Amino acid sequence: MAKYTPPLRDMQFVLHELFDVTSTFKEIPAYAEMDADTINAVLEEGGKFASEVLFPINSSGDKQGCTLDKVTHEVKAPDGFKEAYAQYVEGGWPALSCDPAYGGQGLPHTLNQCFYEMLNSANQAWTMYPGLSHGAYEALHAHGTDEQKATYLPKLTSGEWTGTMCLTEPHCGTDLGLLRTKAEPQADGTYKITGQKIFISAGEHDLAANIVHLVLARLPDAPAGSKGISLFIVPKFLVNADGSLGARNGIHCGALEHKMGIHGNATAQMVLEDAVGTLVGQPNKGLAAMFVMMNAARLGVGNQSLGLTEVAYQNAVAYAKDRIQMRALSGPKALDKPADPIIVHPDVRKMLLTARAFAEGGRALAIYTVIGLDKELNHPDEEVRAEAADEVALLTPIIKAFITDNGWLATSHCMQVFGGHGYIHEWGMEQYVRDARINMIYEGTNTIQSLDLLGRKVLGDNGKKLKKFGKKVAEFVEEEGVREDMQEFINPLADLGEKVTKLTMEIGMKAMGNPDEVGAAAVDYLRVVGHLTFAYLFARQAKIALDKQNSGDPFYTAKLHTIRFYFAKLLPETATLIRNARSGLQPLMAMDEALF
Template sequence: MQTYSAPLRDMRFVLNELHDSTDYTSLPAFEHVTSDVVDAILEEAAKFTTERLLPLNASADQEGCILENGVVRTPTGFKEAYTAFRETGFTSMAADPEWGGQGLPAPINKFIEEMICSANLSFSLYPGLTHGATKALEAHGSQDLKERYLPKMVDGTWAGTMCLTEAHCGTDLGLLRTKAVPQDDGSYKITGAKIFISAGEHDLTENIVHLVLARMPDAPKGVKGISMFLVPKFVPSEDGRPGARNGVTCTALEKKMGIHGSATCQMSFDEATGWLVGDPHKGMRAMFTMMNSERLSVGVQGLGAAEVAYQSAVAYAKDRLQGRSLSGTKAPDKPADPIIVHPDIRRQLMTMRAYNEGCRALGTWVARSLDMMEHHPDEEVRKQADDFSALMTPIVKALFTDMGFETTNIAMQVYGGHGYIQDHGMEQIVRDSRISMIYEGTNGVQALDLVGRKMPAHTGRLLRSFFHPVLTFIDEALEDDDLAPLAQPLAKAFGALQLSTATIAQKGLKDPEEAGAAATDYLRLFGLVALGYMWVRMAKVAHAALADGPDDPDFYRAKITTAHFFIERILPQSAGLFAAIKSGKGAMMSLDEAMF
């Protein structure tokens, strides 16, 4: 049985105690966001996800989506749940009030996304893709397109997608072949085929708005010749209602490992009517507005899957009786002790807990930067926030999804054989979580983005947005008796990150393959240091709270204990990563292709 209860106490700790919520509530855009409002929203989201979405998760996995005559039918209960989701206002939470949105801060939206992903990852993709499409259209669409489409997308009556991948090209979008032929009325005829399109066709909304990458006849070769087009399933009539069916068809549903409740479609565009979004041949810039938003959300998917896996594993470990404690019987009234008494089970549970709470803290820090980047009145603060979010986007996407899949596998191990069969639902969580490491740019691509683009950008300016606050904090923490035992290992790992950065920069200038060979290890090292920074900061907050005599001292004691576990048992991986980075590309690249 899949067990989940929204971790509201931890979310409030991260939002209000670790990261001072007044940093964003003081911004004019969020003057309406009070602590009471936030609490009410999070409570409602927790209730909805556990009562409406979680019960549909296992059945949707078994039933899947069905394609008949070009129409996709989502699993039983999805349509009713989506209608309730929309009517409750969840589709508009993150959107601009200009288009009917509620304009909530990014951390609140990410918490809601996490809850949805924990309860039902397949369901999350339908509103999630719409949110990403909305952001791209807001940033790059003409006023007419925004007025015609955004209100319907924000209120959830219309959905959105992103259509990039073709059968012969995934990451290398410069190879795409979909064509866009200009028409006399200013529209375009879009012809081509796309694959792996999440929510490309479904029965949840009355219209679906596709953002499609295609080439004009005079387009330059490669990525510099890609444009973005808005292609609706139904072309709106003059009164704004869905009109004539456009030349857009779902030709097949992908047969996939997991997320069976999500319609992953093969799409055909047959002279479909579309409109240019942004400037000609600048589609990649427009798409990356959507992609960056989606990459952060995919990171949250990894965290959401990890949280439900952790909670389910804890419930099982407390209930499953096997063997006796090595330190003596703990349940003399029972034939055996629950497995949570065993050190190796504790190791696994503590690893999951440390990953999840650390990622939640780090993700909230990055989400706050999105608000600062967009809404802060000081241009310099906006630029610094932009630098930080650009640097951390690939790290959040890759680290959270790597750790998310690792956590689901650890949870399955806690279950033993019962995790491998369908009855308990753990094998579904493992299958569902695997895709997050692949889509929106594989994690290997995220690592290349980090070392190839973000690290050298502006002579290292982006790196300084992380390095400077971390170094300042470490210096202060080393002088604190409570924090020094944690800060000293963090300082060592941070030093390894600095040296790795210098090593990659020096070798990469001479040989780009050296940077590529180190990329994945570097991203993991960077992520571990970032989580370590979060954990020492959380320990600092917890120590201060305990000194004030809180109502829930066990919560803060658990924070301190988990901080020590992360620093003592997980962060030492940084030494091995540093050694691997220093070793260079030799053993990786010297084997001749014919020998594979």
């Protein structure tokens, strides 16, 4: 009953018309031969895989879930998942943006971003199995030894093996300084690792021949807290010198979590009992290596909610055009029917347009950021790489928190469009809501992302990164402010840019007196800055759409309507958010704990 059509037209608009991505790629030797036709062809084929292979097993996978054999500790994924993964590997999709030195295709991360948006729309639970492998790959590519890279990267690149990250323990989530898993050094240079990890996505499954776990643990002489954490490779099966699989390692799935959503993905409790591991990077420096994986995962989680927003919107629109209920307040519209389609009702349109604006704004921001990531990793100019790295660091927590918050709102709105049918499993909408909810929690809750943005990325460098982004906004305002037809976009963008500057300075001054002021303002602050990024990118899209609105292509007309809705109905939220942020710490902390 549900459906999904890859949003290729909007992706092409963002990639080619908004960002002229091939011009950027021409500056990067590794991508210099990439042209628009190649990009479009890759994404078209990726869209077919998502819609034709993954989407049909999304609902059934949610209903069936994963099965743990408590004797063998093996986990079986839902029916069809293993076969879909085999097609994914056969098609070469795991290698899309990986290093050719390890069998990768060497294509830009930007293509992988767009491909994974479509995978997430089609089936988030399935996509999490290969998705985490990219983070494991990046961590080992950045911090692994030559021997570790030679052993693990080709298999991760091909998709023959998958990867996980094992951080959380029953008594500690975000505060990794509290973790207790122990690593005992052995005479042969390996380590025996013992402990327990929970909430490990794709921690055990039957899709791939081996699972490469990246595990945080403590050495015997490690200092207390986060400065005493090391990172280890702990494969499900030990790897022989010739690359073949050896004995089963001492790590297994003790139980599967019973969850609100993403039922098709195995969220595992992992038990380590003298598991053999090898050290990644330097002793007690594990967090630096793991953060490579975590930052990749944070971008990926934002992409998950972007995908869910898109597919929920598509289904809600189809339903709203078909479902008839009551008449429009201004009089009947469908005279040949006993009632009007619900899409004529203003509030239904508000819910639909909210989801559409969040999808199109999120897509532009995600692609913009990953283009920056491609520059950070591969541009030949060191200064360009450094500038891109700063901007990616600034935008990563916004992508993770703002897009996932928006995804929760959008999927909920789209379920509401269906009325009572939205609450029924067979229509598919309630699954999108359940699946979207986890994205606000893991890889650092959205409050953690907000603290990271305000505390580290903005106040931590005296606003340097934010000012550089603000300069881009100001330059665009100055360039386009002379156009009368751009005033409806430029004026609120300029106004918000000034307000963000003032709000940042005000919070910074308060925080000098009491650092808890950052915690009081951070969540509202991130959402304000998130709107600044959306408003900037939407204004840039409006310029293009205005110039092409008479081309005869209805795409540009629809784009303008969506942007106007965003500026009129969604951006004004910033006034309340700014007022909340300014209200400060006192209303939150004044009540004595005993009164709660």
